[in-house]
Amino acid sequence: MTTNWLRLAVVLLCVAPAVAQEPPPPANTFYETATVRERPLDSATASVTVIDRDTIEASGARTVAELLRLTPGVDVTTNGTRGGFTTAQIRGGDPNFTLVLLDGVPLNDPTYQVGDAFDLEGLSTAAIERIEIVRGPLSAVYGSTGLAGAIHIFTREGKPGAISPEVEVLGGNGRLRGTDASLSGGLGRSPKSGSDGRGTWFLGLSSEQQEHLVAEERFRQFSVFGNLNLPLGERARLLLRTRHADWEGDDYPDASGGPIYGSGLLRHSDHKESSLGGELDFGPDARHRLTFAAYRHDLDTDSPAVPPQVPRSRQQSVYTTTRLGWSSLLWAAKGLQWTGGVDVTREQGDNDSVLFLPPFLGGAVPGDYRITRTLPGAYSELVADRGTLALEFGLRVDKPEGADAQWSPRAGLSWRPLDGPARIHASVGRAFKLPSFFALASPPALGGNPDLKPETSYGGDLGVDWRLTSRANAGVTAFWQRYDNLIDFDFQQFLHVNRSAVEARGIEGTVAFRPHDRLSVEANGTWQEVEDLTDHVHLRHRPKWIGGARVRWRALERLDLELDAQGVSQSFDEQIPVPDRDTVAGYGLVALRAAWRLASDWQLRARVDNLADRRYETLIGFPGPCRTLRLGLHWSPKR
Secondary structure (H helix, E strand, O other): OHHHHHHHHHHHHHHOOOOOOOOOOOOOOEEOOOOOOOEEHHHOOOEEEEEOHHHHHHHOOOEHHHHHOOOOOEEEEOOOOOOOOOEEEEOOOOHHHEEEEEOOEEOOEOOOOOOOEOOHHHOEHHHEEEEEEEEOOOOOOOOOOOOOEEEEEEEOOOOOEEEEEEEEEEEEEOOOOOEEEEEEEEEEEEOHHHOOOOOEEEEEEEEEEEEOOOOOOEEEEEEEEEEEEEEOOOOEEEEEEEEEEEEEEEEOOOOOOHHHHOOOOOEEEEEEEEEEEEEEEEOHHHOEEEEEEEEEEEEEEEEOOEOOOEOEEEEEEEEEEEEEEEEEEEEEEOOEEEEEEEEEEEEEEEEEEEEEOOHHHOOEEEOOEEEEEEEEEEEEEEEEEOOOEEEEEEEEEEOOOOOOOEEEEEEEEEEOHHHOOEEEEEEEEEEEEOOOHHHHHOOHHHOOOOOOOOEEEEEEEEEEEEEEEOOEEEEEEEEEEEEEEEEEEEOOOOEEEEEEEEEEEEEEEEEEEEEEOOEEEEEEEEEEEEEEOOOOOOOOOOOOEEEEEEEEEEEEOOEEEEEEEEEEOOEEOOOOOOOOOOEEOOEEEEEEEEEEEOOOOEEEEEEEEOOOOOOOEEEOOEEOOOOEEEEEEEEOOOO
16 A cells, blocks of 8 residues: 555656646647537647547557557556457546547447447557547537546548558567457548648558457457548538448456456457448538437347356347537627537437346346437537637537436636736536436346436536746646436346446646657656445446656657556456455556658558566456567558
8 A cells, every 4th residue: 555655646746747638739739529619729628638640650559548548537447458348437437437439429339238338449540530538527518428528539531632542561479379460551632732622531441350469369350431521612511431340359258357267268249330420511611510420339249157146148239329410600709609509319229138047047038128219409608718718608408308308517717827838727517428228228137227317427627737848848637526326236126226426536637848859758647536425335447546658759860769658556346256356456567669761651660568578457367468569561652
């Protein structure tokens, strides 16, 4: 315990001058996830982090989950393998409290038994242009699910100039029989400076395969993604983005004790995902916007038994959602902007599942259901921006089918006193999440309860960031949030019920320093305390602190190096075959990435994960990968 507090003290001392936002970005950096219309990031009232394409390429990360590990306030939960289930927890919330969007399309699947979650392992960085992470209650714009925050992922875009091909081939090695390989490519086109009025487009594909990096786990994926940005005359623009992914994985079931303590039997999952996002801007200064979003997820899972409590199960589910929306700039004046809109969402879940109980307990129990629900909503936002002072007021109302209306207010402030180097930011809001289909519609034999109420949260944050010098930025943010009406399983009634209340509070910090034009250093740390106010039980996977650092160095004109470090404190966990353990030890990991430009069009890339070859566990009995080397050859012809 003393060691953990010492580590925490070191992290806080290192980042004491830091904020939840990354160091102040260039003035042309915008975000659009926590607001109706895009806004400059340096005047954001919410806690927002933007990961751009340059950062993605410099990191050498293969998945969105790897990128999120160095984001303040975000803890990536995984069983250590690509074939497993990986989610992001924001500020101590559950994984299903994080809204995940892809080009404006919500991806959270309510047919999962853990609730409306999204598995991040299926998203390769080959498809990603940028990621926006917003921390804090976020229903004022998107409605249901964002109890703790949102992660908005945007796919690649066409580059200026003629047709721009790009290909990367990766290979690697793992422990013993470990293999790691991928192939990604893209083809983009955009007019030079856009002067000829033609549109832009991008088409890409990614193929990945990974086996035996952790015991017998396996992962394979093929995905296609693309977009079209097409001007329609002088006052209209159509934007279409789409992605299709077909992937499968073998991993060790939840609570099974993993490859160390478990039976060794693997869970097999097949996924098919398709998404389409559309946006039509028209009118003077694109003041009107029509949006369309559609997503389908087909899941086929066969999970072995975890004796003596969890029987074998099989699940085949299809989840589809569509959303149609309209928003408009209702009124504008100098320093004032009033926007509003309406949308309607339609969800459908089809589930065919069986729980294989022993014959003396009744034998096979079907869990089939089919459910649809409609969610209309309306929202409005007023922004007053006077240069050094920005105020935001937002309000959304949703009327879920079969439930009471949900009101989601939000307010925020960004203030730079005396136009100086310091900036104060604050935000407060309320959010809600509809019950998952599994909890709501499962047969009574599996605890389904059609009378469940929406889960809710409210809270806010207060922070300051400042520019210490022309080469150093820093700040700190404190947050507090409460979750009510959380859904639990009552074993006495054998029923899902609303009863839990959880409180989360903490401090986030970042610091950035550029001592030389060729060298930059960034660090962040988050301390959090999460408490169950109802039963006062320990909550799984809620580390007291998480942190990370990144050093980038252009060692030579052709050689770029990056060193990443991540630290996670100990956390509580439970695994059925290991009743005498309840703690996962803290760990620290270091990764090294190098990029050598062989010629103007060719680049050799390498990344070593777990550089020190440290033995560690992400959950009890689930070891993380040992030292792993990846080598890649990247081709992108210059124009």
